[in-house]
Amino acid sequence: MTRPNPQRALITGASRGLGLALATILRERGAQVVGIARDERRLHAALAPIGAHPLAADVGDTDADALVARASSLAGGPFDLFVHAASTLGPLGDDSEDPMPRLADVSADALQRTFAVNTLGPALLVRALHRTMRREGGTVVVISSDAAIERYPGWGPYGASKTALDHLVGVWAAEDAALRFLAFDPGEMDTAMHAAAMPTADRDALADPGTVAAAILARLDATSGTRAVIEAA
Numbered sequence: 001m002t003r004p005n006p007q008r009a010l011i012t013g014a015s016r017g018l019g020l021a022l023a024t025i026l027r028e029r030g031a032q033v034v035g036i037a038r039d040e041r042r043l044h045a046a047l048a049p050i051g052a053h054p055l056a057a058d059v060g061d062t063d064a065d066a067l068v069a070r071a072s073s074l075a076g077g078p079f080d081l082f083v084h085a086a087s088t089l090g091p092l093g094d095d096s097e098d099p100m101p102r103l104a105d106v107s108a109d110a111l112q113r114t115f116a117v118n119t120l121g122p123a124l125l126v127r128a129l130h131r132t133m134r135r136e137g138g139t140v141v142v143i144s145s146d147a148a149i150e151r152y153p154g155w156g157p158y159g160a161s162k163t164a165l166d167h168l169v170g171v172w173a174a175e176d177a178a179l180r181f182l183a184f185d186p187g188e189m190d191t192a193m194h195a196a197a198m199p200t201a202d203r204d205a206l207a208d209p210g211t212v213a214a215a216i217l218a219r220l221d222a223t224s225g226t227r228a229v230i231e232a233a
């Protein structure tokens with residue numbers, strides 16, 4: 001039996017890249033979509049053409065319960081899909097060709113901020129959603145990275161915050177059989193984040209976020225607690 005399309009989706013990082021691509025496909029399939037990002041003007045400009053609801057917030061510094069309550073009211077009911085696509089790379093260094101900094105050079109504030117956006121923020125949003133999400137068919141998706149597995153120089157804070165997020169997915173799944181919890185490594189995509197981290201990369205070799213978004217939405221049936229790699233590039 002095929003899984004019904006999500007009816008109400010909450011997506012962080014929805015103003016561009018993978019988050020916007022997911023929002024676009026879900027709107028095409030008739031879902032109510034609430035999209036979160038910090039830059040309010042850019043978020044409105046991105047979501048107005050597709051008819052999704054913008055909700056400006058910083059996922060690393062917000063009252064998660066209040067944010068979920070506002071989002072549910074915009075969507076007109078409980079969510080059956082949450083995707084955490086927002087993320088920060090952490091601070092970038094001065095090397096214009098390789099700006100990802102050594103772990104030893106990252107300040108305590110920057111480390112905390114990276115974990116706040118990539119790990120703690122989604123953990124608190126999922127905690128709030130636990131109480132309000134539709135139990136039947138409810139799915140939580142986090143966007144991970146190969147940096148969660150590989151120990152790349154320069155990717156310490158980002159990679160460790162994604163490893164912790166992957167771990168939370170496994171624990172959530174073990175603790176709650178009613179909802180489905182999934183992590184996806186999207187592979188390398190042609191987005192602003194990739195350009196910021198690897199400015200000299202061959203962009204023609206990177207996947208289109210729309211292709212990756214479609215592949216993720218096709219795999220929402222995966223076993224709860226699992227982590228999958230999307231190979232679209």
Ligand SMILES: NC(=O)c1ccc[n+]([C@@H]2O[C@H](COP(=O)([O-])OP(=O)(O)OC[C@H]3O[C@@H](n4cnc5c(N)ncnc54)[C@H](OP(=O)(O)O)[C@@H]3O)[C@@H](O)[C@H]2O)c1
Nearest residue numbers: 013015016017018037038039058059086087188189191193
């Ligand atoms: N691109 C790649 O090659 C690649 C590879 C592996 C994994 N990923 C993962 O894929 C996901 C999507 O990345 P992307 O490449 O599509 O990124 P992107 O194009 O740079 O988009 C990032 C989105 O997140 C929002 N955002 C950033 N910080 C936020 C915060 N504190 N609160 C709320 N929203 C925030 C941004 O809007 P504002 O700036 O206005 O807040 C934007 O909408 C991320 O989780 C990333 O780690 C990407």
